[in-house]
Amino acid sequence: MLTTSLCAAVLVTAPAFGQEAQGQAAQPDSAVATMVKLLVEEGIVSPEKGQALMRRAEAEAAQRAASAPPARSAELAPPPAGAVRVPYVPETVRAQIKDELRQEVLAQARTERWAAPDEAAPDWTRNIQIHGDFRFRSASHFYGRDNAVAHYTDVAAFNNNGPYDVSGFGGQLLPTLNTTRDKRNNMQVRGRIGIEAKVADRFTLGFQLATGDDPGPISTNSSLTGGFRKRDVWIQNAYVKGELVPGVTAMLGRFDNPLRSTDLMFDPDLAFDGVYGEANITRILGNDDFRFAVRGGAFPLQFEPENFPETSVGKRNWRDRYLFTAQAELGKTFGGGIDVNVSAAYHNFTYLRGHVSEPCDVFSASNVECSTDLLRPLWPSKGNTLMYLRDIDFTYADPANPLDPQYLGLKYAYRVLDLNASVSVPISERVQARLTGNFLHNFGFDPKNNCLRGNQGAPITNVEITDPTNPRQGVCDATNPARFVGGNEGYGIYLSIGDPALFSVNPRRAKRGSWAFNAAYKYLESDAVPDSFTDSDFRLGGTNAKGFVIGGAWAPFNNVTIGGRWLSAGEIVDAPLRIDVLHLDLGLAF
Template structure:
């Protein structure tokens, strides 16, 4: 912008120079007609010079010099001209302005002096010196970011179950926990009753992307966050004024090998077309990704057809497991392999239709029962499947105990059962999404989106292959109230398994599309939007680690609605509010309402 302003100054001065010399370059006959009127204060020359001085295009000293030179030339011509010729000049018409003649040499001198003044000022202010020009790399870098301040409130239903829902991350990270009841160890549970009002949070993100070669970019994003988890970048304003953590949220290289064929490596925003039923909007992916935009490759522009896919490592298993054993185990790495096909077309009137189908295969997430494990001979025993604990678990997925405990050396009076929790099922998810967008005006659009999920890794018919070992311990409905220890794989009168593997959502938005998302956008002043959704997500439709972390405060086995609105009082500044109301589909009652008020700024 500064460069443009300075260029404008140069243009203005040169334009003024041309205009002034044009006035001085009127034909000699007009100069002869103007004899005796050179010093008149309302002459065109005086008016022009005054304007140049007022606008700062020439200095007052230069203006005075221009006036003196013009008067001297006029006086010289008046002395040399024959008096008879002057007498024959007709009187000027009323209101006419006569301009003195300026010789070519004077005009050239004025032009040269103005040019020298402009260049001297440019060198002094360093805005037109080639040696002071910014290096090329600065023109290849783009920086943007956003800031969000939030008031977050959580409200819990009066009929919620007490101490029923295990805090899975705390159980696995602080475990193993004894589930026998003989050791007097209390299990960690999540809050289900105590409201949290007006917790203040901030989120700051800054993005840098640089073009390093034609069609190749490298990018970075720094973001706040209270922990290294994969989803939230919110930072709670608590902790006695402690400083905030900043994390590397993204670091990637992207290249368009040929027009329409793109690849990315590193860590980057979710590249797939999906909804928050499948992945939280703030989830970033690690790994490699490729996309073939067949519309561009084939040279068609009347429809959209793209194929994309990638391999994303979730966890590389350690080489030294078990660390307390001489015999090490070889576990396969956990990955997410994804593929998607997308079709779209824009019809007359701007109506846009889009349809996509994706398959997401999470490999080796499910748990397995260990080999018989003696946990009594030593206190730091690692059982063979302890590594299969889920990463960043939330709530909702069907869980199982991982350890087959060998009681050969147990104290009969104190048979402890230190356990870890793992996922009961695999997750191979079909994700189908469709949307229709209809423009209503230049800045208002209506959009309807639908999403459907189905997990092919759901396998309840094999829940009891090993009897009570590996039996589901969540999403189980007790059928005998007198037996609270009733299990889903009991030999007689088993509890009923109630988990499911499907999900769907319907989303409607009206207003400026820049405000349809929860993240701050560069909306123009006066933009507005309203958003509504209904969501139904069964227990094992998706891994509960990666789905929307706001609805039901994260996890699966939930249903409910979302209402929201946003407005931009100024360019790139937005105010918004959202209300989430949700309840469990099966299992004990757990109703959670969430209310957010957001102030967002983007640059």
């Protein structure tokens, strides 16, 4: 490392060095000592390294003294004892030597890894990123004064605890949803921590843990109740993501929603299971004038059990339930930073609808399983049109007590067209205005076949009774039928102004002083989408809802946000049910 510096010093101090070679051969050149001192003072090397350099210089000086010829008489006499002869080094040369030494020392440091903090840890630690967020929420629910009482069935409880007798003769009470009692200031926390690790440059492993009161697909909130009990933690994400070739990526496992959508279709907290792929055509073609991508996936919803019915010798084969999705997205940024984005997706939920069973004798035994009992909806909320699944065989029923134990199923299939468009306009460096529109249409909606089997499989919800004296009036009655009022479309308009990092209710990582205002109007008919996966906050989840959302957020510190939302929604059809929701949030993220 000293070769370059010593050569430079010799060029400017050759006479003096020759004169004192005999008398000072065992000592390092004072120019070298000066340079080492400069390196220490500049912080290029530590004092310990400086001492090591000096010892090395002394050793080299001793070697030169041993091999040097005898001094000529014309040479200068050795300096008096205690005196040090310092050769003159011009300032320009000193600066050049200093720069050369800096580069040489840094090169050695990188090679030996003794002055590279980013190299101090093992290689695998540099490929890992850890992220997390925490949210404390006060959630209040306010129910309309005119809401119907005991009208809306708790579908999840009905199917999980059933079957329930719906004949009216057995005196069995059916589970219903709360529609009247307000719930104020329910405290909730949500904690999530995730890790992403790069593997072999092209692949990423991801894991995330999250709180949650139940294993449902949406909410990760944990209510602060239960006598100080410990909180449950669930695996929210576990996936591998790889870029197979430039512009083509794939994911396997469980991961955040990779599709372009709004909360009208999928709740923001919904994670997907399965296989996903995306082709970024813009990157593949190398054309930056526009953005174009196609994506799709196969997401299993439920694998049917091999042993059904458990109580029967004859087993049934079932198709697995899936969500198959395909989407195309096109975008372009115009002058002034105006960004336009449009997308179209088709979501096919297979084998989700219910079917009427084969004639089922539930009276000869108490634990009979009917042939379509498995077609109960997954994680139902409220709003979708329902039907009874069982065709009860009353041959062996008690004529005085003809019970009708039933399960509930979805009346229609769900093959949803999902259209999205957005325009973003920059206002300043950290302020943007964005307008988003979303339209949904369910091609699986089939009301013309409501009465294909008469009253068997007829709709039992989203029905308007036309004869108040007949509460059991049905849509498929031979005379004076009730009127079916369900629908299959939905739309939403979303406006946000402020920092884009605060447009979403999910992890908000914004700089201090950032703010945002958000507003939306949503209209979602009964069977536009499955009510299991749409926004769980708007009218507390489900479909058959219309109303507005307003809210805002502010960051008093980096990555610390305070926010609030007011969600007000009522029914589109059926009995009155208005629910207003207030959220007050404190969030931190890293």
